[in-house]
Amino acid sequence: MSARKRRILSSFKSSPDASQIDVARLAGVSQAAVSRVFTNGRSVSEDTRTKVMAAVEQLGYRPNVIARSLVQNSTNIIGLVVKRFTNPFYAQMIQDFTRALQEQGYWALVLNIAENQELEDSLPMVLQYQVDGLIITSATLSSRLAEECARSGTPVVLFNRYASDASTHVVKCDNTEGGRIVADTFLDAGHKRLAFIAGEESSSTNRDRETGFVDRLKERGHNLAFRESAGDYSYELGYAAAQRLFQLDAPPDAIFCANDLIAMGAMDLARLKLNIKVPDELSIIGFDDIPSAAWPSYDLTTIRQPFGKLVDATIQVLMNAINNPECEVTELIVPPTLIWRNSSRRKE
Amino acid sequence: MSARKRRILSSFKSSPDASQIDVARLAGVSQAAVSRVFTNGRSVSEDTRTKVMAAVEQLGYRPNVIARSLVQNSTNIIGLVVKRFTNPFYAQMIQDFTRALQEQGYWALVLNIAENQELEDSLPMVLQYQVDGLIITSATLSSRLAEECARSGTPVVLFNRYASDASTHVVKCDNTEGGRIVADTFLDAGHKRLAFIAGEESSSTNRDRETGFVDRLKERGHNLAFRESAGDYSYELGYAAAQRLFQLDAPPDAIFCANDLIAMGAMDLARLKLNIKVPDELSIIGFDDIPSAAWPSYDLTTIRQPFGKLVDATIQVLMNAINNPECEVTELIVPPTLIWRNSSRRKE
DNA sequence: TTGCGCTTTGTATACGTATACATATTGGGC
C-alpha cells in the first residue's frame, strides 16, 4: 500500500461560510429581504433581487438547510432503513428509492441494520434528525417504535413487511399469492414431489410465500414433500440447503425457493455437482426476478415483484402522509407475476 | 392492486415534541442544566441529573440533532455519492460504507447520480446540509466543485477515482497494476490473440485497467489484437460486446474484461451461444471479484479489489481530515490480487 | 473563622434561518 502526501491548498481554508446577514450587509438590505429572495412565493422587487444575488455571488453564499430545517420543522430528509444490500433485489430497491426521493426534493439518510442488530437501538437516533418520514425495508418495527414514530408525527411506510401496529402504512407484494401461483404451476406441470427452500425464517415475506405455496397444495389435495431452510437469502446457503435436500433417498422433482439467489444456488448444485438436468429432471422456481435470473446461464422461472409499482406506491403513500398528516393508514398490496423461463417444466 | 384503509390512531397525533425548556420547567432546573445532562464531559450533580432524566422520561423528550448541529456547526452526516447500485461491487461498497460510518457515529446521506446526470447539479444541494464530509464514488469531481468543497471546509475523499484537484484525498485500488497482472497472466499462459472489453469509457478505473494491460503487453513485445467497448459495466452490454468481438474472422483466445459483470456476459455468450470451451479455447479474466464470480457456474479468474482495506482506509482518511482540518492531502493506492479460478488457462 | 479552589448552576447569547407584523412604497383609476 503506497501513500503519497501533497500539501493542501490553504487559500480558502479559513474563510467562514457567509450567512444571510453578510449578504444583507453587502447588498444594503435587511436579512429578511435576503431570506425572501430564497423563499418561493415571497414578494421581492427585481431591484433588491439583483442586488442580493450579486452579493450572493461575490460571497459564495449558500443557504444553510440545517438552520432552515430548525425553523420550518422539516428537513426534507427521509430515513431509509435497509439491510440486505448485497441481494440484487434490495440493491435495486435502494437505488430506486434514493432516486425517487431526490426527484421529490427529498434525501435519503440510510440506516443500515446489521444482521444481528435490532432496529430499537438505532432508529431513535435517526428520529433525532427530525426526518420527515421513514421507509422501512427488511426489518421489523416493534409496536413500541411505531408508537414513538406516531408520537413524533413521523409517518412510516413499511416496504414488503407486516405492520405490527395500526398506525404505519404498508406497501407490499402479495407474497402469498406468489406462493399460490408457484403451487399451481408445479401441479399443472405434473410434479409430484414438491420441496420448499426457505430463506430467512423470521421474515414475513418468507412466511407468506411458504404459506401461499403450502395452502394451495393442500387445496388441490397435495402435500409439501420436503422443506429445507437456507437460513438467509443468499446463493451460498441456498446451495447448501439444496445439498441437504438431495441427500434424501427420493429427492424432489420440483423446488420452490424463497428467492432467486437461493434458487440459483440450488440450480447450480443440481446441474453442476449432481448432474441433474433442469428442467427435464427437476423444476426450480424462484422469487423476485433479479436481473441475473434472466441471464442465459440461469434462465430462471420466477415470480416477479412489480418493482417500479412497489417503489412508486411507497413514495406516493409517504408523500401523501407527509403533506396530509391526518390521512388514513394505507395498506397497498400489489400482485406479482409469473415469469416463464426455462428452469421449470411446462404443462403436460 | 388492492388497497385497504384503516383509521389512524389519533391518540398521540397532536402532542408536539418536547424541548429542553419543557424538560427544564418540569424538572425545576434551567434549560442549560438539561443541555449539560446530554453533553458529555459537562459537570452536573447527581441530583439534577436524576431530576432531569425523570422529566425526560415523562415527556418522552429526545434531543433535536438539527438544533445541535446548528450551534455546533457539525451534523455528523457524511454525503455519500454513488451511482451503479446494481453492480454488486458497488452495492457491497455502499453497504460497507454506511455500516462503517455508523460505527463511527456518522450517518450517510446518499446522493444517487443518474447515468446522464452531472454532479454539478446536485452536489451543492448536499453541501447545503452542512455535511461533515464527502465520499465520492463513481463520479468525477470537477475542479470547480472541489474548490467549493474546500472553501466550505468540507473534506472530500475520492473512492477509486482520480483527483482533478490538489485538495481532495484519494483512496483507490491500483487499477493499472491490475491490468499489468492480467497481461502477464495471459502471456505466461501462451495466449497470442488478446482482447480487451472496456466498460464505461469515461471512467478512470476503466482507463487505468486498459492502460496497465496494454502497456505491459507492449513491454513484453506484444500488441492488443482487439478492443471492444461495452459502454457501461453491465452483463448485458458485456454480452453484446463479446458478440461483436466474435464476428471477426480470427477471434481472440483471451479476453480481459473491465469488470466481472462484463466478463460473465462475455463468458455466457462464448460458451452458451457459440459453444466455445472456457478455458480450453478461450481465457477470460475479469475485475472486482464480486461474489458471483466465485459461483461454480462462472468460476471466474479475476482481479480482486481489496474491499475491506479500501473502505477502511477511506473512512480513516476522512475521519482524520474531519478531526484535523490542517492535515495533508492523502493519496492511498492499494494493490489488487489475482484470484486464480477456472476461466483462464494456467502457464504452459 | 477566613480564604481558596473546585464544582455546580443560572443568565444571557449565539448559531442561521423564516415569518408575523407594521410600515413604507408603488401603481392605477378617477
Next chain:
DNA sequence: GCCCAATATGTATACGTATACAAAGCGCAA
C-alpha cells in the same frame, strides 16, 4: 392630485440547542 389596494421592506421574534461568563455552593486546610 388623491385614495385605495397591492406590493415591498424592515423590525422583531422564534426555532432548540450549546456554551461563555458570572455567581453561588461546597469542602477543606489553615
